[in-house]
Amino acid sequence: MAEESPRRPANAVGPLEPEPAVVRERFGAARDRLVRLAEDLHEHGERLGLLGPREYERLWTRHLLNCAVVSEAIAPDARVADVGSGAGLPGLVLACVMPRAEFTLIEPMERRCAWLEDESARLGLDNVRVVRARAQDVADEILVDVVTARAVSALKTLIGWTAPLLRPGGELVLMKGRSAEREIEAAAKAIRRHRLQDVRVRRLGEGWLAEPTTVVTARVPAEER
Numbered sequence: 001m002a003e004e005s006p007r008r009p010a011n012a013v014g015p016l017e018p019e020p021a022v023v024r025e026r027f028g029a030a031r032d033r034l035v036r037l038a039e040d041l042h043e044h045g046e047r048l049g050l051l052g053p054r055e056y057e058r059l060w061t062r063h064l065l066n067c068a069v070v071s072e073a074i075a076p077d078a079r080v081a082d083v084g085s086g087a088g089l090p091g092l093v094l095a096c097v098m099p100r101a102e103f104t105l106i107e108p109m110e111r112r113c114a115w116l117e118d119e120s121a122r123l124g125l126d127n128v129r130v131v132r133a134r135a136q137d138v139a140d141e142i143l144v145d146v147v148t149a150r151a152v153s154a155l156k157t158l159i160g161w162t163a164p165l166l167r168p169g170g171e172l173v174l175m176k177g178r179s180a181e182r183e184i185e186a187a188a189k190a191i192r193r194h195r196l197q198d199v200r201v202r203r204l205g206e207g208w209l210a211e212p213t214t215v216v217t218a219r220v221p222a223e224e225r
C-alpha cells in the first residue's frame with residue numbers, strides 16, 4: 001500500500017526560501033541586512049500576522065527582491081514615505097538597500113508599528129522613522145520626494161491618500177500587479193483631481209527577476225499647489 005504523504009497543518013509556516021545568488025550580485029552591500037530581515041520575518045512574521053504561512057517559501061523572489069528592485073525608480077538620497085508598510089514591504093527593504101535615503105513608514109496598526117520599530121533597531125537602520133497613522137491623516141505633517149505603497153488599496157483610492165504627502169514635483173512609485181493599466185483607467189478622476197502628470201506603468205527587474213515588479217509612477221506638478 002502506498003504511504004500517505006505527510007500533510008502540514010493549514011497554518012504551519014513553510015521553510016524559508018534559500019537566498020538566491022542574485023541578492024549578492026545586485027544588492028551585495030545590503031546583503032547582511034536583507035538576510036537578517038528574511039530570517040526575522042520567518043521567525044516572527046506568522047505570530048505577528050505579517051505574512052501568510054506559505055509566503056516564506058517564496059519570501060525572496062515574491063517579496064524581498066520584488067521590493068528591493070523598486071530602488072531603481074528612486075533617487076539614492078530621496079526622502080521617501082512608504083504608506084501601509086505592514087511587514088516592511090517595501091519600506092524596510094528599501095531602507096536596507098538605499099542607506100542614503102530617508103524613510104518614513106506610515107502604518108496605522110500598533111502591532112505592525114512595533115514590528116517596524118523593533119526590526120529597524122535589530123537591522124541597525126538609522127534612516128527609518130515609523131509614524132502610526134493613516135496616510136490621509138498626516139498630509140499636513142509629512143512632505144517627501146517620493147511615496148511608495150504595496151498592496152494597500154486600489155489606485156483610485158490610493159492616489160488620494162498618497163499624492164498629498166508629496167512636495168511639489170514629487171513622485172508616486174506605487175507597486176501594482178497585472179491590473180496596473182486597468183487601475184489607471186479606473187482612477188481617471190483621482191488623477192485629474194490631483195493633477196498627476198506622466199502617469200505610466202514601468203516594469204522593473206526585467207531580465208533578472210523571475211517576475212518583474214510592476215510600478216505605477218506619476219508626478220505632482222512642480223509649482224506650489
Ligand SMILES: C[S@@+](CC[C@H](N)C(=O)[O-])C[C@H]1O[C@@H](n2cnc3c(N)ncnc32)[C@H](O)[C@@H]1O
Pocket residue numbers: 083084085086087088089090106107108109112133134135136149150151152161
Ligand atoms: C495588505 S497590507 C500590505 C502590507 C505591505 N505593504 C505588504 O506589501 O506586505 C496593507 C497595509 O496597509 C495598512 N493600511 C490600511 N489603510 C491604510 C491607510 N489609510 N494609511 C496607511 N496604511 C494603511 C494596513 O494596516 C496594512 O498594514
